[in-house]
Amino acid sequence: MLCLGIESSCDETALALVEDGRLLDSVLASQADVHALFGGVVPELASREHYRYIGPLFDELMHRCQRQAADIDLVSVARGPGLLGSLLVGVAFAKGLALGLGARFLGLNHLHAHLLAVGLEQKLTFPCLGLLVSGGHTHIYRIEAPWRFLPLGRTLDDAAGEAFDKVGKLLGLAYPGGRLMDALARSGRADAGLFPRPYLDNDNLDFSFSGLKTAAAAYIEHYLDGRWPRPLQCVEDAPQALRDCCASFNLAVVDTLCAKVARALDRQPDLRTLIVAGGVAANTLLRERLKELMRRRGGEILAPGPALCTDNAAMTAYAGWLLGKAGFHHDLRMETIPRGRVVPEDMLCRAEQP
Numbered sequence: 194m195l196c197l198g199i200e201s202s203c204d205e206t207a208l209a210l211v212e213d214g215r216l217l218d219s220v221l222a223s224q225a226d227v228h229a230l231f232g233g234v235v236p237e238l239a240s241r242e243h244y245r246y247i248g249p250l251f252d253e254l255m256h257r258c259q260r261q262a263a264d265i266d267l268v269s270v271a272r273g274p275g276l277l278g279s280l281l282v283g284v285a286f287a288k289g290l291a292l293g294l295g296a297r298f299l300g301l302n303h304l305h306a307h308l309l310a311v312g313l314e315q316k317l318t319f320p321c322l323g324l325l326v327s328g329g330h331t332h333i334y335r336i337e338a339p340w341r342f343l344p345l346g347r348t349l350d351d352a353a354g355e356a357f358d359k360v361g362k363l364l365g366l367a368y369p370g371g372r373l374m375d376a377l378a379r380s381g382r383a384d385a386g387l388f389p390r391p392y393l394d395n396d397n398l399d400f401s402f403s404g405l406k407t408a409a410a411a412y413i414e415h416y417l418d419g420r421w422p423r424p425l426q427c428v429e430d431a432p433q434a435l436r437d438c439c440a441s442f443n444l445a446v447v448d449t450l451c452a453k454v455a456r457a458l459d460r461q462p463d464l465r466t467l468i469v470a471g472g473v474a475a476n477t478l479l480r481e482r483l484k485e486l487m488r489r490r491g492g493e494i495l496a497p498g499p500a501l502c503t504d505n506a507a508m509t510a511y512a513g514w515l516l517g518k519a520g521f522h523h524d525l526r527m528e529t530i531p532r533g534r535v536v537p538e539d540m541l542c543r544a545e546q547p
């Protein structure tokens with residue numbers, strides 16, 4: 194089965210082809226440079242950029258894979274969560290293609306696709322625990338099957354990636370700041386007492402990162418002598434105090450994520466596998482610490498390579514292929530689900546199964 198994946202939920206336009214569970218190729222146009230000028234994603238600009246690139250990217254992908262559009266059996270697209278205008282571009286393109294080609298059509302939960310992506314590199318085992326740490330979301334799931342995600346916890350305010358990016362902005366780092374903060378932290382001295390480990394003193398698996406962001410903002414304003422080039426692009430230009438601040442902040446986020454993952458595993462004693470995904474899953478310290486945590490528990494961690502952590506369409510094509518193989522599909526009336534609209538997490542189960 195040849196499955197085309199289309200991703201346009203935020204600021205990356207991406208398409209990929211997966212055949213029988215194997216990635217043939219993928220193409221991606223990032224709008225990071227466009228939005229960097231504004232220090233964050235501008236929704237109207239994002240939709241227009243998707244509209245500009247999606248057609249040419251499709252042609253390029255088919256050419257690179259030496260396939261005809263008529264060979265496509267299933268068109269799978271991120272239906273949400275994301276920016277409404279951006280999602281609509283991908284979903285409209287996918288529906289038109291499926292209708293024109295007589296191919297099957299499937300709308301995916303973008304967050305579930307993030308977590309399933311690692312199946313392209315390593316063998317997935319179910320049930321497992323899933324930690325999704327991306328730019329807009331921080332969720333913990335019990336994953337029973339590629340089509341069955343049970344939410345156990347989520348952030349009540351900022352996502353982990355958002356906290357990195359907002360603090361990065363206060364530090365004058367190039368947007369988005371997460372990756373550079375990780376790099377700076379590696380040559381910094383972390384002070385474990387500098388920032389709080391937020392929202393651990395409770396009995397749940399939820400997160401709250403906005404207070405940590407405020408604590409970091411206060412520290413930066415009062416104690417950091419901010420004399421370095423702005424926007425800071427590379428580690429070499431950073432003074433030691435900046436590296437130390439990044440190391441302390443990084444450690445606070447990682448400690449908090451690990452504490453709740455450990456709590457989730459305590460409550461789900463049958464789970465031996467942890468999948469970590471989303472842009473923040475590229476974080477060096479987080480990967481090390483989660484790996485160690487799983488090793489101590491006699492389990493294993495599945496974490497995709499960096500290119501599969503951030504937005505891409507390989508994950509959309511692969512997750513679509515997994516669900517398509519199990520018989521799932523949608524009819525063309527399927528709606529887009531933008532960020533903020535409350536829907537049942539298992540909305541994919543509403544897809545039809547023959």
Ligand code: ATP
Pocket residue numbers: 202203204274275303304307326327328329330353354355357358369370371372373375471472473474475476477502503504
């Ligand atoms: P969502 O999936 O929630 O809609 P998104 O897809 O835009 O959001 P991703 O592309 O998965 O988010 O991840 C982007 C985020 O990952 C950014 O916040 C970025 O700063 C962060 N990030 C990337 N690399 C690292 C790293 N090494 N350490 C920490 N954060 C990182």
Ligand code: MG
Pocket residue numbers: 203204205328503504
């Ligand atoms: Mg992105």
Ligand code: FE
Pocket residue numbers: 303307327328503504
């Ligand atoms: Fe994403």
